[in-house]
Amino acid sequence: MARYDVFSHHQGSGYLLDIQADLLEGLNNRIVVPLLLPQAAPKLPDGLILCLRLREKTM
Numbered sequence: 001m002a003r004y005d006v007f008s009h010h011q012g013s014g015y016l017l018d019i020q021a022d023l024l025e026g027l028n029n030r031i032v033v034p035l036l037l038p039q040a041a042p043k044l045p046d047g048l049i050l051c052l053r054l055r056e057k058t059m
Contacts, residue, residue: 006035006054013040015054 005018014036024031038058041049051058 007032009034013037 003018003020007016007018009016014034016032017035019031019033021031035052035054038051
């Protein structure tokens, strides 16, 4: 099972972080966290956005 794998977003810019866990193994779905460049991210309330560095880019 993929866990903490990063994939290119096939419908746009950015990446998807797969956070699937063994607890959810029986479900036929994935839980992913979008990783976007700050200028591409939607405006959300302060405290809900975490910035990460990935391949020399802040996301």
